[in-house]
Amino acid sequence: MKWSEAHLTDVLVIGAGLAGERVAIEAASRGHTVTILSLVPPRRSHSTAAQGGMQASLGNVAMGYGDNPDIHFEDTVKGSDWGCDQEVARLFVELAPVAVRQMAQWGVPWSRVVPGKRTLPDGVEVEELPEKAGLIAQRQFGGTAKWRTCFASDGTGHVLQYAMDSVVVKLGITVHDRSEAIALIHDGKECYGAVVVSLRTGELRPYLAKATVIATGGYGRMYGVSTNAVINEGTGMAIALDTGVVPLGNMEAVQFHPTGIVPAGILVTEGCRGDGGYLLDKNLHRFMPDYEPVKKEVASRDVVSRWMVHHMRKGFGVDSPYGPHLWLDLRHLGEAHICTNLREVYTICANFLGINCVHELIPVRPTQHYSMGGVRTNIHGEVVGLSRLYAAGEAACWDLHGFNRLGGNSLAETIVAGMVVGERVAEFVKEAPLTFPFSLVEDHLAAQAARIEALRRRASGSEDVYVLRKKMEETLLEHVGIFRTGEGLQQAVATLQELYQRSQDLRLRSSGLGPNPELFAALRLPGMLRLALCIAQGALLRTESRGSHYREDYPQRDDVNWLKRTLATWPPGASMPVIDYEPVKITELPPGDRGYGTMPIK
Amino acid sequence: MAERLLTFSIFRYNPATPEIAPRMQEFQLDETPNMTLFIALNRLREEQDPSLMFDFVCRAAVCGSCGMLINGRPGLACKTLTQDLPDRITLMPLPVFKLVGDLSVDTGVWFRQLNENLEAWIHTDKEFDPKSPEERMDNALAQEIYEAERCIECGSCIAACATANMRADFVGAAGLNRIARFLIDPRDERSPQQVFEVVGTDEGVFGCIGLMACDDICPMEIPLQQQLALVRRKMAWAGLKGK
Ligand SMILES: Cc1cc2nc3c(=O)[nH]c(=O)nc-3n(C[C@H](O)[C@H](O)[C@H](O)COP(=O)(O)OP(=O)(O)OC[C@H]3O[C@@H](n4cnc5c(N)ncnc54)[C@H](O)[C@@H]3O)c2cc1C
Ligand code: SF4
Ligand code: FES
Numbered sequence: 115m116k117w118s119e120a121h122l123t124d125v126l127v128i129g130a131g132l133a134g135e136r137v138a139i140e141a142a143s144r145g146h147t148v149t150i151l152s153l154v155p156p157r158r159s160h161s162t163a164a165q166g167g168m169q170a171s172l173g174n175v176a177m178g179y180g181d182n183p184d185i186h187f188e189d190t191v192k193g194s195d196w197g198c199d200q201e202v203a204r205l206f207v208e209l210a211p212v213a214v215r216q217m218a219q220w221g222v223p224w225s226r227v228v229p230g231k232r233t234l235p236d237g238v239e240v241e242e243l244p245e246k247a248g249l250i251a252q253r254q255f256g257g258t259a260k261w262r263t264c265f266a267s268d269g270t271g272h273v274l275q276y277a278m279d280s281v282v283v284k285l286g287i288t289v290h291d292r293s294e295a296i297a298l299i300h301d302g303k304e305c306y307g308a309v310v311v312s313l314r315t316g317e318l319r320p321y322l323a324k325a326t327v328i329a330t331g332g333y334g335r336m337y338g339v340s341t342n343a344v345i346n347e348g349t350g351m352a353i354a355l356d357t358g359v360v361p362l363g364n365m366e367a368v369q370f371h372p373t374g375i376v377p378a379g380i381l382v383t384e385g386c387r388g389d390g391g392y393l394l395d396k397n398l399h400r401f402m403p404d405y406e407p408v409k410k411e412v413a414s415r416d417v418v419s420r421w422m423v424h425h426m427r428k429g430f431g432v433d434s435p436y437g438p439h440l441w442l443d444l445r446h447l448g449e450a451h452i453c454t455n456l457r458e459v460y461t462i463c464a465n466f467l468g469i470n471c472v473h474e475l476i477p478v479r480p481t482q483h484y485s486m487g488g489v490r491t492n493i494h495g496e497v498v499g500l501s502r503l504y505a506a507g508e509a510a511c512w513d514l515h516g517f518n519r520l521g522g523n524s525l526a527e528t529i530v531a532g533m534v535v536g537e538r539v540a541e542f543v544k545e546a547p548l549t550f551p552f553s554l555v556e557d558h559l560a561a562q563a564a565r566i567e568a569l570r571r572r573a574s575g576s577e578d579v580y581v582l583r584k585k586m587e588e589t590l591l592e593h594v595g596i597f598r599t600g601e602g603l604q605q606a607v608a609t610l611q612e613l614y615q616r617s618q619d620l621r622l623r624s625s626g627l628g629p630n631p632e633l634f635a636a637l638r639l640p641g642m643l644r645l646a647l648c649i650a651q652g653a654l655l656r657t658e659s660r661g662s663h664y665r666e667d668y669p670q671r672d673d674v675n676w677l678k679r680t681l682a683t684w685p686p687g688a689s690m691p692v693i694d695y696e697p698v699k700i701t702e703l704p705p706g707d708r709g710y711g712t713m714p715i716k
Numbered sequence: 717m718a719e720r721l722l723t724f725s726i727f728r729y730n731p732a733t734p735e736i737a738p739r740m741q742e743f744q745l746d747e748t749p750n751m752t753l754f755i756a757l758n759r760l761r762e763e764q765d766p767s768l769m770f771d772f773v774c775r776a777a778v779c780g781s782c783g784m785l786i787n788g789r790p791g792l793a794c795k796t797l798t799q800d801l802p803d804r805i806t807l808m809p810l811p812v813f814k815l816v817g818d819l820s821v822d823t824g825v826w827f828r829q830l831n832e833n834l835e836a837w838i839h840t841d842k843e844f845d846p847k848s849p850e851e852r853m854d855n856a857l858a859q860e861i862y863e864a865e866r867c868i869e870c871g872s873c874i875a876a877c878a879t880a881n882m883r884a885d886f887v888g889a890a891g892l893n894r895i896a897r898f899l900i901d902p903r904d905e906r907s908p909q910q911v912f913e914v915v916g917t918d919e920g921v922f923g924c925i926g927l928m929a930c931d932d933i934c935p936m937e938i939p940l941q942q943q944l945a946l947v948r949r950k951m952a953w954a955g956l957k958g959k
Contacts (some may be wrong), residue, residue, distance in 0.1 A: 142865060154771075154825025157869055158779040212846045219851075221838040221903060223862040226855035248852030267862050272778065280837035283828065291824045292816070314816055316732065335746045343773045377750075435749075454859075458778070465777055465795045468750070580762040624767035628732025629817050632766035 119319055120555070123149040123288070123530050124543045127321035128295045129155035132525065133507025134329030135278045136532020137539060138518055142285045144540040149321065151293045153345045156279045160331050160343040160666040161528065164271025165458045166383040167253060167263035168529075169522035170210035174227050174249040176240040177261035182221040183207040186260050190520060192708045193257045193414050195661035195671060197486075197516020197679070200701040202493050206514050206530050212527040214249070214250060214264050224250045224266050225455075235390030235446055239628055253455075254388035255521040257414035257710070263522040265385070268458035274525060275516070292629075296637055298326065299550075299558045305503035308353070309562045311637070316628050318563055320555050324556040325539045328354055328489055328497070328505040329532075337595075338587035341374050350509045350672070352641030354489045355648070359499040361681035363511030365645065366652035367486035369519055369662050370419040370596050371528035374481025377436040378466050381483065382476060383461045386444055387411040387523050388457060393422065393432035394441040394475065397548065409710045414532060416518040416662040418712035419480035423596050434477065434572035441475040449471075461705075480596055482701055484508065484524065486515040486662070487649075490681060495535030499683075502546070504539055506531040513679065516698070517661025523634040566626075575621030576579050580635045582613050582620075586639075586646055589613075592651050599666050603654035610650055611689065647693045648682040655693055656680065673705045720747045722798060723761065724807045728815050730767070740806075741765075753786070753807075754807075757819075777935060780868030783810050783875065784819050790872035792935045793819075810875040823871040829910035830887060834895050834914060839906045857900070864897035864943065866936045870905035873930035873940060878924045886923040887915065889930035889940040896921075896943040899950050908954035921947055 125141045127134045130152035152159065173181035180686045183420045186207040191198060218224055228251075229244040255263040266273045282289065296309040299320065323400040330350025330614025334342025354360040373382050387393070392400045393411055405421045406413045413421075422440055426429070444452055444459070449472045452460050463471040489505040490510050497503040506512070507528045514527050518598070593606035617640045626633040657667050658672035677698050682691040722745050729738040730933045743760050743934040754775045777795040784793050785808040787801065798805070813821035830836070863934070873889035874880045880888045887895075895915055898904045915921055924944060931941045 154779075154781060155827065155869075157827070158773045158781050158824070160773070162868075163774045163776065163778050215850045216844050216846070218843050219840070219842070219903065221901065223858040223865060223901075224850075224853075226853050226858050228855045248854055251855070267859065269778075272868070273862065273865055276720070277838075280831065283831045284835075284837040289828065292822075314822075319804055343779065344775055345773055378775075391825070462776060466750070466752070468797075531887050585811075618847060622766070624765070625733075628730045629769060629820070630732075630767055631761060631769060635766075640901070 121319060121321045121322070122548065123147050124548070125149070125325050125327065125539055126321050127151070127327045127329060128308060129509065130289060131159035131329060131330030131331050131333060131507060131508070132278055132292070132528035133532050134327065135282050135504055136529050136534040137327050137329060138287050138534060139278070139281050139285065140536025141419065141540045141543070142287050146540055146543050148284070149288045149290065151295055152289065152291045153294055153313065154203060155291045156282065156289060159275060160346055162272050163343060164525055165268055165381070166255065166267035166385045167270045167522050168274070168525040168528060169255065169258070169262045169520065171207065171260070171488055172211055172214065172250055172252060172260055173260065173263065174246050175252045175261050176242050177254065178252050181260035181262055183709070186210070186262060188703060189258045190514065190523060191703045193518050193520040194516025195518055195708065196673070196677065196705040197367070197481070197660055197698060198511040199493070199699050200703065201699055202512050202514050204670060204702065205493065205534065206527065209530045209533065210526045213526060213533065214372055215273060216530065218238055218476070220281055222273050222448065224264055227251045228543055253385055254412060254419065256386050256387065256412045256522045261289040262328065263388070263508055264576035267454060270454055271525060274529070275524060289699055294349065295353060296349070297519050297558055297562050298357055299555055300357050300500055301551065302357070303555055305500050306510055306554065308609040309558050311634070313634065314629055316630060318479055318559060318566070322550050322555065324502065324543040324548055326347055326503050328503070328509050328537060329507045329536065330509045332484070332485040333642070333645055334482050336590055336646055336663060337588065338591045339374070339379040340482040341371055341379060342483070347638055348642055348645050349638055351488055352645055354497065355507070355644055355682070355684045355689065356641060357500055357682060358686045360503070361490045361499060361647055361683045362681050363487055363513060364491035364517070364652070365487035365648040365682055366663050366680060367661060368482065368516045368594070369415055370481050371415055371421055371483035372418040372482040373442055373478040374483070375462065375467060376434060376439040376479055377476040379481050380462055380466055381382040381481070382383040382442065382478065383456070384415070386407065386442060386456060386459060389451065392443045394434045394443050397430065398441070401425050401430065406710055413710040414518055414520065418666060419596055422480055426484050428487040432477065439477045439479040442478045443475055444471050445473060473641060485520055486517060487511050488517055494538040495531060496538065506535040519664055521669070528669065543571055547681060563689050565637065569622055569633055572622055575619045577616045577619050577621060578623070578631060579620050579639055582617055583635070583639055586610065586643060590646055590649065597664055597666055598653055600654065604651055606650040607647065607654060610643060610646050612617070614640065614647065614689065617643050644684055644691070651691055651693055652680045652682060677705065718790070720803055721898070722747050722756070723804045725804065726819065727808045728818055731814065731815070745763065746766065747798055751798045753796045753798065754782070754799060769816065769820045771820045778868060780823070780870035782899050783823065783870040783872050785810060785875070788898065790875040790933055792870060792872070795935070801938065810871055812874050813871060823869065826871070827869045831894070832892060835888065835892055838901065838904045840903060841905065861897060861901050864893055864900070864938070867893055867938055868936060870935060872935060874931050876929040876933045878927050878929070879925055883919070885919040885922060887920055889934070889944070890923065892924070892947050893938055893940060893943045897948050908950050912951055912954055913934050921951060
């Protein structure tokens with residue numbers, strides 16, 4: 115390796131979504147040099163696809179009057195099924211309004227309060243008061259006592275990401291897009307940066323930093339059908355796990371969103387139901403009030419998804435060549451509303467289903483959507499097990515969401531965590547020296563170079579990366595989905611173990627030269643399978659039901675034995691993760707009834 | 717729908733193997749219902765040629781990654797249904813942008829440069845006060861800004877533009893739309909004069925020769941012609957004249 119090729123920076127942020135960019139801005143505006151890495155140009159990060167909104171207890175709209183951080187806190191903890199860290203949740207709810215307002219100053223065109231009376235779809239009449247005119251408006255999302263979700267028409271994630279990136283451009287922060295971190299450089303105690311492969315050329319380069327931040331988003335694409343962007347493959351979590359010393363928290367906590375369209379899996383926002391849309395079955399019966407008389411369609415996502423699958427299992431699904439589904443009905447919301455506040459939905463239906471949702475029903479079913487689990491950090495975003503390493507956003511288990519995330523809490527988390535973690539990172543690098551153990555860098559680089567060389571040589575191996583990957587996707591979907599059983603999970607673990615062995619024996623069909631997609635897929639697959647095993651094994655061992663983790667053989671929440679967080683680590687050379695636990699911090703709200711989602715499901 | 721056998725003619729070039737000249741390569745694929753170019757290209761990669769390079773991220777027409785020339789016309793591949801195309805489909809990378817390989821081009825670096833040149837961020841002297849409530853804004857204005865902010869930087873309008881194809885420094889429809897977005901935003905304290913110092917040149921507003929190919933190409937249906945008119949009008953008000 116030529117040392118002249120090493121890239122040096124104070125702070126290395128892996129990931130240019132909302133979380134990564136917010137960390138970068140905080141560190142850069144405090145005077146440090148920052149480099150951001152991303153698989154794609156920042157504005158194409160997955161954050162951009164969020165449609166619905168961002169929670170902050172501003173209480174500006176009639177249905178949100180009286181809202182405050184305490185109520186937001188309570189909703190978040192209940193939503194998490196008491197799985198979240200309550201200190202983190204408290205910090206978060208206090209800062210979310212600040213984050214929303216700062217984004218307004220940076221240019222986000224939030225939708226604003228328009229005074230006057232209006233009638234909601236369920237007949238309730240509300241009046242927006244003149245003194246609130248022009249303040250940031252909120253809409254309803256699931257699992258919340260108040261309307262709290264700030265939004266910008268139908269494209270909240272897009273405008274947030276564009277405003278955030280405009281500040282990155284303004285500050286002149288270095289961004290290297292089409293760059294993928296494939297290993298962390300570390301000595302088991304401290305992290306010194308990452309080995310990075312260029313997705314433009316296929317070449318390797320070490321990035322060395324005083325502090326490294328993982329902000330790589332979720333792993334949705336490990337499930338065959340997901341609302342996530344195709345780049346969401348969990349590689350950031352995988353390289354943290356590969357260190358052997360960093361635990362991943364609660365990987366079995368996987369969220370399914372009630373309304374992915376069938377078959378494409380593209381999301382139509384929770385705003386559809388928040389704004390008054392209904393779920394119908396094959397008899398066009400609105401079934402959610404039968405199960406959830408109070409919250410109906412706007413119970414938390416885990417609960418609605420479960421009832422939907424349950425209802426389909428009872429034979430009320432609509433048959434289709436792609437399996438059964440249900441209907442989402444927006445027709446009664448009217449063209450004006452659908453074509454402004456839900457325009458994205460309108461367009462998705464037109465483009466990908468060829469239907470007009472002003473007049474027609476939308477085929478939907480629960481679809482993999484979000485990873486509550488991730489790289490375990492403390493409240494400051496410092497990664498457990500390795501110093502000089504931080505994590506934020508969906509890739510992290512900061513633990514705001516426990517076993518179920520509320521809609522609108524993730525965008526808010528990315529920005530709030532970005533502020534908090536960025537500040538900590540800036541504090542740290544102020545004092546830290548920029549020194550690196552030479553041989554350590556060389557060793558890490560050589561190990562990755564050898565992997566690539568072996569794949570390009572095609573001297574041995576027999577397994578096809580796409581075949582193994584498809585099998586992994588199917589296995590997770592079938593056995594590690596919404597309804598789980600000991601037997602199914604056991605089978606999943608066995609299959610994934612076999613796939614993991616086989617993934618050590620990949621053979622490329624193409625040359626692997628240049629920006630070769632097959633080579634990149636082959637580099638990712640073993641790490642993805644390790645993550646898959648953490649998810650499946652964690653789910654197998656957790657013999658209770660909590661939030662999104664529902665065990666048909668253990669259908670009750672069990673606070674006596676399971677009020678704890680799963681921690682998965684992967685010792686070097688092991689074939690399975692080591693699973694450990696830590697208690698969940700309860701500081702304010704002791705475990706109780708969520709007020710929705712009675713279990714067991716009958 | 718009768719099953720069709722589709723023939724794809726796809727541009728191939730890998731910069732890592734310059735000894736192999738750029739060429740068109742043919743593939744055949746059976747069409748399935750509601751098949752998009754996202755589905756088709758991934759199947760080609762997985763089943764026929766794993767070295768095939770192309771870019772998709774959201775696959776839902778919101779991220780702007782997948783612009784390419786589809787039978788000669790710039791568009792988003794992920795939302796293009798094969799049923800709307802003839803049996804023979806020719807795919808080429810977008811012109812203007814630097815080629816990464818096959819159908820993949822570097823739009824990201826181009827747009828970052830554009831945003832740097834236009835200083836496309838809110839210019840303000842106001843300190844952010846975390847304790848005070850937000851400044852008010854009329855919802856109609858918020859909507860108007862949002863409309864302009866909807867550009868996903870897909871590059872289709874740039875690829876379709878005669879001027880942008882001739883001069884590397886022309887800001888194009890996407891750039892003009894971006895200028896319009898900041899001009900109407902009261903939070904940006906720049907005067908129109910300050911803005912036009914950046915864009916009142918041939919590279920900026922006056923490069924446009926009015927062919928307006930951009931207007932019906934934009935997948936977000938941003939009224940680009942209208943936005944251009946707005947920029948020119950504001951410029952006239954600012955007392956500036958074209959060269
Ligand atoms: C369709 C959809 C709609 C949603 N809507 C909402 C909503 O309305 N409200 C809400 O609160 N939440 C919503 N969410 C969730 C929310 O959008 C995400 O959780 C959040 O945006 C994640 O942000 P992030 O910054 O953590 O990661 P991302 O935005 O996913 O960014 C990850 C970044 O990491 C980079 N990266 C990844 N791996 C590597 C690597 N190995 N090397 C280098 N770079 C890497 C990527 O290029 C990218 O820049 C939605 C999610 C989906 C799927
Ligand atoms: S203006 Fe339209 S066509 Fe041009 S880059 Fe933006 S979204 Fe694409
Ligand atoms: S993949 Fe995002 S626009 Fe096509």
